[in-house]
Structures are given as C-alpha cells and as structure tokens.
Amino acid sequence: MTDANAAIDARILQTNQRLKAAHMGFQIERRGQKLGLRGMLPPRPGSLRLKPSQQRLSLGLPATSAGLKQAEQTVKVIVAQIIQNSFDWRQYDSGSGWGRLDQIGLAQQLQAFEHHFLTEPSRLSHPASAKTTWETAYSPYLRKLEAIAQANPQLSFVEVLYATVRATEDNSRSRQVCCTALGALAKFLSVELPIDLKSLWGSYGLSQMRARTLPSDALIASTWESIPNPGWQFVYAVMATYGLRNHEVFFCDYSALLQGKPEATIRVLNTSKTGSHDVWPFYPEWVDHFNLRSIQLPAIQTDLTQTTLQRIGQRVTSQFRRYDLPFSPYNLRHAWAVRTIHFGLADTVAARMMGHSVAVHNRTYHQWMTHRDQQQAVETALNRNQLVAPGGGKAEG
Incomplete structure (x- = not known):
C-alpha cells in the first residue's frame, strides 16, 4: 500500500467514526482510487426487493481529501432523502441501463x-x-x-x-x-x-413433465391406424419410433431404411434445429409394423427460403388436430424418451439422439429416471440378499 493510500484510508476511518457517532447508517469505502458508500438503501430500479437492504453505491469521487469531504456531505444528503422518502437511485447510479430510454x-x-x-x-x-x-x-x-x-x-x-x-x-x-x-x-x-x-x-419444466400424462405404447400404435392419409401416417410413425421433433421428420436421411439395413437408423440432417445426429428406433419392431421402409412424406413446403422450421412444425400440429388425435405431436417424443429409459439406454446416448444436452434430458425426464434407478437398486438388493420370508421359502427377488 502506498503512503498516499495509507493516509486516505486513515482519514476514511476517522470520517466513518464520525458518521457512526451521528447514527448516519453509512460507511465510506475506498475501491481502488474511487470512493463509494455502503449502507441500507431502497431497492434499485427494477429490483424485486420490497424493503431496503445493505447495498453499495458508487460515488465516482476520487480517493482524495477533497473527494472524502464531498462524500461525507453526500452521506448527509442521502440520509435526508431517505427520511423524506425522496431518494432516487438514478441521481447517483450512472451505470449502463439505469438512464431513461431513448x-x-x-x-x-x-x-x-x-x-x-x-x-x-x-x-x-x-x-x-x-x-x-x-x-x-x-x-x-x-x-x-x-x-x-x-x-x-x-x-x-x-x-x-x-x-x-x-x-x-x-x-x-x-x-x-x-x-x-x-x-x-x-x-x-x-x-x-x-x-x-x-x-x-x-x-x-420438471413440474410440467410430472403433470403430463403420456400416451401408452398400445394407444400410440392403435392411433396410427386411425390416420387416413399415408403421408401423415408416415410422419406420425417416424415421430413415434424415433422421438423426432415435428419439423425434423422432413429433414432426415432415410437411406438406411430404404437399403433395408437391420439397425434401421435415420440421420437428422444439419438443416434441423440441433445439427446432424443419428437416431435408433425404439421399438425396432415398429419399423416394420408401421412400414417405415417405404418413405411417404406428405408434399408440403420445406424450402427454407420460402418457409421456416416453425411453420413446418405448426403444419404437423395442425394435422394432428385435423385428424382429432388424442395427444399432441410432442407427446410422441416424450413417450420415446421414457421408453429408452425403460429399455435401460444410457441417458447420455438418449440425449444425443434427441439433439439436446444431458442436463436438459435429465431435468425433463427426472421423474422416470428416478423410478428406474430406484427399481434397479431394489432388484440388486433383493438378488444379493436371498432372505427367507416368514412362512417358509425364500423371498422372491
């Protein structure tokens, strides 16, 4: 610490002792070569606080004898304004965002x-x-x-x-x-x-997903049969089998399906919201059940110089409503995610296939993951400890 800083700090200490004796409720602070205040102040503009709290106020005054004298006078003015309920942050805080908007x-x-x-x-x-x-x-x-x-x-x-x-x-x-x-x-x-x-x-997020009632796999399969248009049947079935977003169905590489490859993967193209990624079917049996190796996309506008991904997704939603389907398109995606949890697919892999982060995946599907983990722990405990149940015979694992 330089001699100049040591000298001004000593004077600040003396000034603060005077302010304390006068019950001003504020202290002067040196931050670098500038002076500021600390004390109970009303909420800043835009704050959700309802009551005064300990806050700092930058005065922009130099850490000199003259600046300290002015800071002491400012404390007295602020205390008077607080008593009169006329204190206004914008008289003192010149930081970005606090001025009137042009x-x-x-x-x-x-x-x-x-x-x-x-x-x-x-x-x-x-x-x-x-x-x-x-x-x-x-x-x-x-x-x-x-x-x-x-x-x-x-x-x-x-x-x-x-x-x-x-x-x-x-x-x-x-x-x-x-x-x-x-x-x-x-x-x-x-x-x-x-x-x-x-x-x-x-x-x-979490509360909404907990409240959401997802369609059963049996209902998903039977609802597909009620769609009269083969093109929209295909859209529905791909979303159900691969957990795609509404618009992603129209931006996929289906070559593995067309070539009859047994793994039946599809690739969501780079055009889509989250970039290119591969997706596997859950259930694999649905590929043949829904006849997904015969690509039948409906003829809609997909030229992104003429439309947007949002409008394409809205078209899918409107078709679901037109056919009076009992759930929304996104419920197919959520049902796919929960299905992978029941299959035991690693959360990191499922998140990658869905095109979002592991954090989002875990937060969204926390409820089902917790049940899965608890069930696995219970099964492990029962298999490890073959205790004899009262009444004879071993407890079932």
Whole structure:
C-alpha cells in the first residue's frame, strides 16, 4: 500500500467514526482510487426487493481529501432523502441501463442485437434454425419489451426489462424463454442486472413433465391406424419410433431404411434445429409394423427460403388436430424418451439422439429416471440378499 493510500484510508476511518457517532447508517469505502458508500438503501430500479437492504453505491469521487469531504456531505444528503422518502437511485447510479430510454436508441439496439444473434459464428452454419429460434423465442419478447418501453417512457432499461418478465405467466415456458431472451439482450448491451433472470424462471419444466400424462405404447400404435392419409401416417410413425421433433421428420436421411439395413437408423440432417445426429428406433419392431421402409412424406413446403422450421412444425400440429388425435405431436417424443429409459439406454446416448444436452434430458425426464434407478437398486438388493420370508421359502427377488 502506498503512503498516499495509507493516509486516505486513515482519514476514511476517522470520517466513518464520525458518521457512526451521528447514527448516519453509512460507511465510506475506498475501491481502488474511487470512493463509494455502503449502507441500507431502497431497492434499485427494477429490483424485486420490497424493503431496503445493505447495498453499495458508487460515488465516482476520487480517493482524495477533497473527494472524502464531498462524500461525507453526500452521506448527509442521502440520509435526508431517505427520511423524506425522496431518494432516487438514478441521481447517483450512472451505470449502463439505469438512464431513461431513448426510443430511437432502443430500436437501434434491438436491430443490432438481432444482427449479432443471426451472425454469430455458431449459428452461421444453421441459418434456418437461427432464424426460427429468433422468430419464436426472441422476437416476441423483444417486441413486448419495446411496447412496454413506449408506454412507460419514465422507466429505465432495467425497469422495462423486469416489467417485461413480470408480464409473462409465472412458472411457464413463456417466462423461461422470456428470461433467456432478455438475459441475452442485457449481456449484449453490457448491462449488469441486480437480479439474475434465471432466478425468475420459476418451476416450469420438471413440474410440467410430472403433470403430463403420456400416451401408452398400445394407444400410440392403435392411433396410427386411425390416420387416413399415408403421408401423415408416415410422419406420425417416424415421430413415434424415433422421438423426432415435428419439423425434423422432413429433414432426415432415410437411406438406411430404404437399403433395408437391420439397425434401421435415420440421420437428422444439419438443416434441423440441433445439427446432424443419428437416431435408433425404439421399438425396432415398429419399423416394420408401421412400414417405415417405404418413405411417404406428405408434399408440403420445406424450402427454407420460402418457409421456416416453425411453420413446418405448426403444419404437423395442425394435422394432428385435423385428424382429432388424442395427444399432441410432442407427446410422441416424450413417450420415446421414457421408453429408452425403460429399455435401460444410457441417458447420455438418449440425449444425443434427441439433439439436446444431458442436463436438459435429465431435468425433463427426472421423474422416470428416478423410478428406474430406484427399481434397479431394489432388484440388486433383493438378488444379493436371498432372505427367507416368514412362512417358509425364500423371498422372491
């Protein structure tokens, strides 16, 4: 520590002793060559806190005798403002995101964010997927944010951001997607948020999957027979047998099926949402039962210069509704995943086939995995300990 820093620290200590004796409730701190305060302050703009809490406030004053004198005066002003209920963070915090929003500036920022999102190197190899993700998972919430900003010009960016999140339903997928989109925007704009948006996701995902009633395999097989159109029968059967997303059926390499290869794998092409990956059938017997070696895709628009992956997926959903099927297309995918769990397929392998991360897989299908693991543990214990049951004979393993 330099002599200058040691000298100013000694003066800060003396000043803080005076503030403590006067019951001001604040301390002055030196952080590098700048001075700030620490004490009980009202919630920052956009914070979900309802009561004052211990917080830091950067004054931007130099760590000098003159700066320290001004900091002591600022403490007295802030205490008076708190007593009069007139304290306003925006008088003191000049950090990014706390100023009033310039509507033209916001529109330009959103345009820049869109360009950044679509041209990131990781997305350039999957432009159709990137466009679909933007249109379905980002654009709706950014439009909502822009509308809230226009209706409330007095709000800061951070306040508008949290208001947009609160405008979505609690514990819903829309809340989760909104938090993801706005979190990415804040990161792009280098805006530091006082509350991590991930903490506002709620309990969507696990609770929803627990509540979901999946169709039985027998119902899946019998429902296929009720579809009158061979092309849509094929779409349904491929989704049931391989656990594909709605749109993925139209972007697969079916050559192994056409060539009669016994493993009957298909490859989801790079065009799709998660890139190229191979998928095996569960049940393998369904390949022949559903006549999947005869490729019969319905004739719909799949040119991604004319349509999007989202619209293709919506077409599948609308056909399910048209034929009055008793469950949604995604239930076929979830049923496939649970089926692999019952077969004992490694979770890492199943996640790869489904084109998502192991973390997402484990979170989504936690309920069934837990039951599988418990069942295996029980069977192992029973087989290892052949105890004699009361009444004679060994306990069954």
